[in-house]
Amino acid sequence: MSSRANTKPTSALSVNTSRKATQEVYFCNLAKLTSKALTQASPAASLLSDRQAVVLVDKRVHSLWAEQLESAPILKDSAMLLLPVGEKAKTFPTAETTLRSLSKLGVARNDHYIIAVGGGALLDAAGFIASLYHRGLPIVHIPTTLLAMVDATLGGKTSVNFLGSKNQIGTFHLPVLTLLSLDFLSTLTEEHLRDGLIESVKMAFLSSTRDLDAATHNAVKVLDGDQDAASRLVLAALRNKSPYVRDDMLDQGKRTLLNLGHTTGHALEAVYGGRMSHGNAVGNGILVAMEIAREMGKLAKRTPALIDDMLSACAFTPLMVQDAAHLARLLWGSVSTDKKISGGEATFVLPLAPGKAELAQVNMEMFSEAAVRVFQQPPPVVESPLDDDES
């Protein structure tokens, strides 16, 4: 399925959104993929065939994959702009510098399109830039992290971070095409793999018990370097996410459920200032949401064990701190500056059972109690003098 040896791309998915726009997704072998093969396979690519591409690429990805990127048939004749690594790309100054560069290159709305190569941060930033330039250039994604393959590439959310909060400013700008090349996974750290795995099992939990079982099973194999399992996991995650994008691209209804783990997750990322990865933050956020559901008496009996299994399969280690009440206060402060709060309550997605999640309005007390239960380190075990006497 990964088309490693093939010159022809293999269709993974095509999503027709509620906005009457379509995103096509293909597995491909970037080293062998020619424009001709791509335009033959993909209606979207054939519509772009009389335009010139400008490639926006994450600097680190470029340094690791320079030879392959510069010799890839579909990239090698295009101007290439290097953007700062990871989250540093998701800023207004980077957007402005890149917009200036596009202008200097003479990029025109009807003659050009953008190819974005990188992780979720680069795709978010490039999408934001593409959506603004001359009111919108078409964009093609080549995601290079597992998280970007299973999640960030699908659905057209673009963003930059602002005033210390994640994704505060953004647009909706659907990529016309995504090209998945699993070879990029070979240079990811285990931590980055874990980030993608956590989003995949989250999506599977929202879908069904069957999808959750499959994702949990594949996650373990992906950590062992099994590329077929990676291919199955990516495909399933995209399929699990696609109904949310198809029915609610603008995130005003059911797509909100994909935020499972993200209200606390974004707050953890803000409080830890980039020292906690996105996947890890979401994993911890899922645990807090589960505790809130327990407090509300809504949690199915089997859910805690299933969530424990799915996160363990991703080699996730829960956060434990000495003063969880203090952390809870910091997190609520961050949640309060986030866009999800109104009337002193924040919106959380509660994971009730596989295939069953719901939104809840949560106040500070309820959040703090749940957060303390999740994050409080157990007191150290001190040997009692009696134990000594007995020995």
Ligand SMILES: NC(=O)c1ccc[n+]([C@@H]2O[C@H](COP(=O)([O-])OP(=O)(O)OC[C@H]3O[C@@H](n4cnc5c(N)ncnc54)[C@H](O)[C@@H]3O)[C@@H](O)[C@H]2O)c1
């Ligand atoms: N738009 C969406 O729907 C959506 C969904 C989920 C996440 N996101 C966003 O995605 C971002 C997280 O994405 P991410 O986890 O991919 O992080 P990232 O893009 O910051 O990449 C993580 C690190 O990995 C490096 N990297 C990228 N590809 C690599 C490769 N193949 N080998 C080695 N290193 C590589 C990057 O340079 C960076 O240092 C967040 O900003 C999040 O908000 C967006």
